[in-house]
Amino acid sequence: MMTNLFSSFDPSTSFNLSLNWLSTFLGLIFIPYMYWMIPSRMNYLWIKISSILHMEFKILLGNKIKGSTLIFISLFSIILFNNFLGLFPYIFTSTSHLIMTLSLALPLWMSFMIYGWLNNTIHMFAHLVPQGTPPILMPFMVCIETISNIIRPGTLAVRLAANMIAGHLLMTLLGNTGPMLSLIMINILIMIQLLLLLLESAVAIIQSYVFAILSTLYSSEVN
Template sequence: MSLFSSFDPATSTYVPMNWLSTLLWMIFIPLSFWLIPTRSSSIWKGILYILHKEFKTLIGPSSWGGTFIFISVFSLILYNNFLGLFPYVFTSTSHLVMTLTLALPLWVSFMIYGWINNSIHMLAHLVPQGTPPLLMPFMVCIETISNMIRPGTLAVRLAANMIAGHLLMTLLGNTGSSILMSILPFLLITQILLLILESAVAIIQSYVFAVLSTLYSSEVT
């Protein structure tokens, strides 16, 4: 087994079963979550309400129920990030296949909506206010390129952060069998601190993905 074996999407030659871990979060949500209000459901609904208010502020007054899709993306990424911290659970958000599947359709839908309904507004975004006339052609090229790489930056940011933390934990974990017993407590403390850090990264990266998607959508309205 290599260092990157934990990121291998195929458990066998014929049937890649690791991607089924993306649906594991449905097992952890009991039916009572939907029927009977519990303390955990109340806390989660409170978090979603806070996110709804923030996303509504970012999108603008014409958001209607548009925050629902961004809250759903946040929840999906958050669940998968946390599940990836458990042993022997495949981290689907560490693959560009997963992250691009989330980022690319969002960006394409924003672009289609913007260019069909607000063409003048979209063209105005290509030239920032106060740009000298000589620099306008260059600014159009730069803004066009920066706009086109947005789904890639969203996907790579999420995947790279998930891979980096998991690789560091794997590297430290593999040294456990070859180090002295006197150093082992320090290794365990370091691993626990890394696990706490990765839990924070899991929350932050899902929030960043959802917020940036919301900001991109606000530019086309």
């Protein structure tokens, strides 16, 4: 592991292998219990969350492609599992790396673009010029809309990775000051760390929801 502030984000291990990426699959350990055992409170909670997300995504997508909401519910689930697992000590946060986030965002965006430009070419051209744009500004608007469309997978990936890194770094920085503090200050520090952990739990949920909902919005634009 790297012996600096960013050591928790280092994918390599002492064997010089990237075994830390295996933490991505730890989320799969929790899933079988919900499907193969007698329905529990956790099962009912997850079904409730999935149904709420299904209704949210269905409003945005409409009824054009049946079952399309399952893609985005699965996307939400995998990001949520990895974000939460990263909050546990000594577990690698895979969603803090652009390799992981770009691997989710880029194929989704590419598939939306290929589908849109092949099947709804006129509709995609119409998106490049917003309604009510003066004729003199149309060339500039086409350039701006094209650039904003191209950077979408990058913004999706960087937003998720940056939010995961920022919270973890802040907790690490505060934690490293512990040995130099007095007993009273250590108690205050622990309370601050607990509040930050609560904030990071909220960020883990919010960022997975934002990633899924923005992917849904981008897909709804190509129809």
